[in-house]
Amino acid sequence: MKKKKISIADIAKATGVSTTTVSFVINKKAKNNVSTAVIEKVEKYIKEIGYKPNLLAKGLRTGKTNIIVFMVEDISDRFFSSIARLMEEKAYKNGYKLIFCSTENDTERSRELLTLFKDRQVDGFIITPPVGFEEEVKTLIEEKIPVVLFDRYFEDIEVSHVVIDNMESMFKSVNSVFGKGCRNVAFITTDSKQSQMMGRLSGYEKAVRQHGAPRLVKEIPFFGVKEKSAVEEIQSFLDANPGLDGMVFSTNYLTKAGLKVLKNNKISIPGDMAVLSFDDDELFELYTPTISALSQPVESIADKLMESLLKQLNGKAEKDAIIQTELMGSLIERESTG
Amino acid sequence: MKKKKISIADIAKATGVSTTTVSFVINKKAKNNVSTAVIEKVEKYIKEIGYKPNLLAKGLRTGKTNIIVFMVEDISDRFFSSIARLMEEKAYKNGYKLIFCSTENDTERSRELLTLFKDRQVDGFIITPPVGFEEEVKTLIEEKIPVVLFDRYFEDIEVSHVVIDNMESMFKSVNSVFGKGCRNVAFITTDSKQSQMMGRLSGYEKAVRQHGAPRLVKEIPFFGVKEKSAVEEIQSFLDANPGLDGMVFSTNYLTKAGLKVLKNNKISIPGDMAVLSFDDDELFELYTPTISALSQPVESIADKLMESLLKQLNGKAEKDAIIQTELMGSLIERESTG
DNA sequence: CTGAAAGCGCTTACAG
DNA sequence: CTGAAAGCGCTTACAG
Numbered sequence: 001m002k003k004k005k006i007s008i009a010d011i012a013k014a015t016g017v018s019t020t021t022v023s024f025v026i027n028k029k030a031k032n033n034v035s036t037a038v039i040e041k042v043e044k045y046i047k048e049i050g051y052k053p054n055l056l057a058k059g060l061r062t063g064k065t066n067i068i069v070f071m072v073e074d075i076s077d078r079f080f081s082s083i084a085r086l087m088e089e090k091a092y093k094n095g096y097k098l099i100f101c102s103t104e105n106d107t108e109r110s111r112e113l114l115t116l117f118k119d120r121q122v123d124g125f126i127i128t129p130p131v132g133f134e135e136e137v138k139t140l141i142e143e144k145i146p147v148v149l150f151d152r153y154f155e156d157i158e159v160s161h162v163v164i165d166n167m168e169s170m171f172k173s174v175n176s177v178f179g180k181g182c183r184n185v186a187f188i189t190t191d192s193k194q195s196q197m198m199g200r201l202s203g204y205e206k207a208v209r210q211h212g213a214p215r216l217v218k219e220i221p222f223f224g225v226k227e228k229s230a231v232e233e234i235q236s237f238l239d240a241n242p243g244l245d246g247m248v249f250s251t252n253y254l255t256k257a258g259l260k261v262l263k264n265n266k267i268s269i270p271g272d273m274a275v276l277s278f279d280d281d282e283l284f285e286l287y288t289p290t291i292s293a294l295s296q297p298v299e300s301i302a303d304k305l306m307e308s309l310l311k312q313l314n315g316k317a318e319k320d321a322i323i324q325t326e327l328m329g330s331l332i333e334r335e336s337t338g
Numbered sequence: 339m340k341k342k343k344i345s346i347a348d349i350a351k352a353t354g355v356s357t358t359t360v361s362f363v364i365n366k367k368a369k370n371n372v373s374t375a376v377i378e379k380v381e382k383y384i385k386e387i388g389y390k391p392n393l394l395a396k397g398l399r400t401g402k403t404n405i406i407v408f409m410v411e412d413i414s415d416r417f418f419s420s421i422a423r424l425m426e427e428k429a430y431k432n433g434y435k436l437i438f439c440s441t442e443n444d445t446e447r448s449r450e451l452l453t454l455f456k457d458r459q460v461d462g463f464i465i466t467p468p469v470g471f472e473e474e475v476k477t478l479i480e481e482k483i484p485v486v487l488f489d490r491y492f493e494d495i496e497v498s499h500v501v502i503d504n505m506e507s508m509f510k511s512v513n514s515v516f517g518k519g520c521r522n523v524a525f526i527t528t529d530s531k532q533s534q535m536m537g538r539l540s541g542y543e544k545a546v547r548q549h550g551a552p553r554l555v556k557e558i559p560f561f562g563v564k565e566k567s568a569v570e571e572i573q574s575f576l577d578a579n580p581g582l583d584g585m586v587f588s589t590n591y592l593t594k595a596g597l598k599v600l601k602n603n604k605i606s607i608p609g610d611m612a613v614l615s616f617d618d619d620e621l622f623e624l625y626t627p628t629i630s631a632l633s634q635p636v637e638s639i640a641d642k643l644m645e646s647l648l649k650q651l652n653g654k655a656e657k658d659a660i661i662q663t664e665l666m667g668s669l670i671e672r673e674s675t676g
Numbered sequence: 677c678t679g680a681a682a683g684c685g686c687t688t689a690c691a692g
Numbered sequence: 693c694t695g696a697a698a699g700c701g702c703t704t705a706c707a708g
Binding site (some may be wrong): 005007009020023024027029053054055056057058059060061062229300 | 700701702703704
């Protein structure tokens with residue numbers, strides 16, 4: 001048996017006023033509508049019994065839950081978790097709560113998460129969409145549910161997004177490796193066709209072209225990329241390309257797999273091989289040698305994401321509410337490209 | 339303007355039946371109550387318009403939201419995230435959804451998260467409580483809200499929990515370091531008085547006593563332990579104790595700080611210093627040398643957590659529903675204690 | 677300044 | 693086999 005939950009009706013009865021009045025007091029709408037005496041009496045009683053409103057009922061009635069869902073590829077990833085932290089604060093300041101979850105870049109899982117929260121009437125979504133998520137995003141837009149994409153986007157959908165200029169950022173990164181005197185610089189990536197991956201690939205290709213260097217790309221099947229397979233794939237690529245003197249990885253988890261391989265093969269960094277990662281990671285500072293990385297501007301990303309979502313939450317005219325932002329990454333040069 | 343949401347009443351009108359009947363069809367309670375013809379008609383229409391029930395309303399009416407909250411110290415930590423993954427699956431199989439969040443071991447933040455979800459009437463909680471969370475846990479119990487603690491617990495509260503035998507696990511770990519011939523083995527920990535930390539300290543002390551070795555304990559102030567301060571504190575401890583030949587860390591993030599210090603001081607592992615971590619981490623497999631660690635049995639922990647919570651969700655008699663489980667950790671010996 | 681009443685979208689005991 | 697009606701706990705337009 002649950003301890004009977006207290007409702008507004010109970011408070012009204014106990015204090016001898018109407019539920020209307022109680023509701024006004026609770027929601028601070030009492031100002032010119034309720035006498036100070038009544039306000040004090042009700043507030044005192046509420047504190048006394050520790051009343052907490054049922055937010056399910058409130059949400060049902062008002063149509064607002066004040067919840068924003070932050071749905072990212074992997075909340076364990078430093079990149080996503082640090083943005084989540086910042087977003088949480090911003091959300092709070094604006095009267096919203098942030099709930100986060102990981103899609104693992106799995107379309108089916110993402111769909112389920114979306115349903116989970118849509119059915120519970122959350123107010124808005126911030127999403128790193130997996131491949132094949134176009135329909136879901138379109139539906140959100142049709143239903144006028146606030147949504148902002150980030151990290152990647154869909155070219156043919158008119159929706160707010162915050163991404164970085166992957167192409168230019170990668171171009172800059174690969175150039176720095178060539179700048180160290182490398183000639184045969186490989187690009188290790190996944191076979192995902194997501195916008196951010198395609199941008200990074202273009203950046204690499206542009207740098208290679210500019211330096212008249214060979215295009216050495218290894219695309220690792222996207223599924224199972226975080227498992228052993230990445231290590232094996234990189235190993236065989238390395239065996240097939242003995243002349244490599246530089247490796248650039250398109251994501252931090254690929255870099256980790258690559259470091260494992262280089263270690264297994266006792267290849268010294270940066271002596272025999274320069275290494276650079278797209279996306280930073282805690283490990284890269286600790287590793288011997290420390291690993292250079294392209295770091296994304298998490299503060300600005302979080303700023304833009306919240307700004308963009310708030311515009312929609314505050315119900316600006318649809319077209320006006322679409323904000324598409326592109327930011328630049330910054331290169332952190334460490335020992336691995338020294 | 340939102341596209342008008344469809345409700346059960348709309349479906350009832352459109353199909354010419356009552357809301358009662360629609361509700362029965364939706365909830366598969368139609369079996370002997372509704373004719374097959376009506377069932378088919380309603381189901382067809384529902385599919386056609388893509389109706390999704392408002393779970394806020396359902397929750398308000400039934401008093402069940404089918405949501406379990408998994409509130410852990412840090413969801414970015416491999417230990418917690420791998421348990422979260424397992425729990426999610428188990429929850430799903432039992433008709434529940436799992437929502438996770440990070441307390442950062444911050445009492446105030448934990449309180450806010452608890453309120454956030456309690457006010458929204460979630461069905462149960464799994465919590466790694468921060469210090470000073472006794473009252474909140476007691477309140478949950480009084481309110482008959484299902485709750486299971488894990489990783490740590492409060493001795494004087496009768497509530498379900500799942501923890502590991504920190505004392506024995508650490509004893510075993512420190513013994514293995516002595517087994518490698520070390521004599522001056524330090525224990526680096528936080529000054530937190532949480533049960534799991536106290537257990538780990540006792541395990542170290544027991545091992546030291548048994549080997550007639552000196553007790554060399556460094557307690558790092560808990561606040562800011564994940565920041566720079568840990569590195570500085572460990573450095574000064576190292577300076578003050580030049581004779582050390584082994585270091586055991588009470589958590590994986592302390593180990594990382596320690597590795598940074600050892601690297602800065604060019605102390606070779608395991609030649610000059612054996613290193614062992616309580617709690618494993620991805621980094622420890624990748625580091626040079628690989629780092630030995632005490633690994634917690636995540637599968638069994640997840641099993642027990644769900645079993646324990648389900649018992650309460652299914653409303654077993656209160657006293658019967660309390661399950662307190664203690665599991666053993668397993669030692670993974672790698673190069674750092676080689 | 678205050679309250680009676682309708683309604684958000686569901687479920688379910690009850691009557692037929 | 694089917695439906696009218698009450699009720700979960702809120703908010704708010706309206707009347708006084």
